[in-house]
Amino acid sequence: MLAQLFYVSKRSPKCSDEDIEKILQISVENNAKKNITGVLLYSKEKFLQCIEGELSHLLALYDKIKLDKRHSEAIMLGLVPVKERNFPSWQMAGKSVDLNKVDFKSQMSAAESEEFENILSGKASSAERVGKIIQLFFR
Numbered sequence: 001m002l003a004q005l006f007y008v009s010k011r012s013p014k015c016s017d018e019d020i021e022k023i024l025q026i027s028v029e030n031n032a033k034k035n036i037t038g039v040l041l042y043s044k045e046k047f048l049q050c051i052e053g054e055l056s057h058l059l060a061l062y063d064k065i066k067l068d069k070r071h072s073e074a075i076m077l078g079l080v081p082v083k084e085r086n087f088p089s090w091q092m093a094g095k096s097v098d099l100n101k102v103d104f105k106s107q108m109s110a111a112e113s114e115e116f117e118n119i120l121s122g123k124a125s126s127a128e129r130v131g132k133i134i135q136l137f138f139r
């Protein structure tokens with residue numbers, strides 16, 4: 001069954017931008033083998049990731065990712081069956097986001113920006129909304 005999984009986590013202070021490059025590289029390689037796609041948003045303090053693919057592969061990957069020392073306190077925001085993928089063309093696309101940057105704010109309405117901040121602090125939005133908000137960064 002095709003599904004999507006979203007989570008937020010705290011980026012370790014020891015996790016450098018080079019570490020993130022490495023994460024993205026290995027993700028592209030591994031995810032291709034399992035037909036997993038998705039995106040990874042990151043700031044200095046947080047990660048927000050969407051992974052999509054076969055349910056059993058997502059659960060196995062999430063179990064592995066949770067143990068990764070480059071972040072902590074993963075909170076699953078949603079795990080839902082879907083008919084189609086939001087990010088079919090990316091094995092794993094990474095994008096850095098800075099809440100204080102003007103160009104960041106201009107990408108979304110005040111309401112969307114507030115919703116995004118709530119999502120980053122682990123507060124509930126439906127999985128569908130989380131997917132929609134993440135998509136704003138990739139249009």
Ligand SMILES: Cc1cc2nc3c(=O)[nH]c(=O)nc-3n(C[C@H](O)[C@H](O)[C@H](O)COP(=O)(O)O)c2cc1C
Pocket residue numbers: 023026027028030031040047049051061064065066068070071092
């Ligand atoms: C925030 C974050 C997101 C990650 N996303 C993925 C991913 O989508 N796919 C993946 O294979 N590894 C991902 N990783 C890396 C895994 O935790 C792990 O280091 C990597 O898959 C290598 O595992 P292996 O040694 O079993 O091959 C992520 C790590 C972090 C910290």
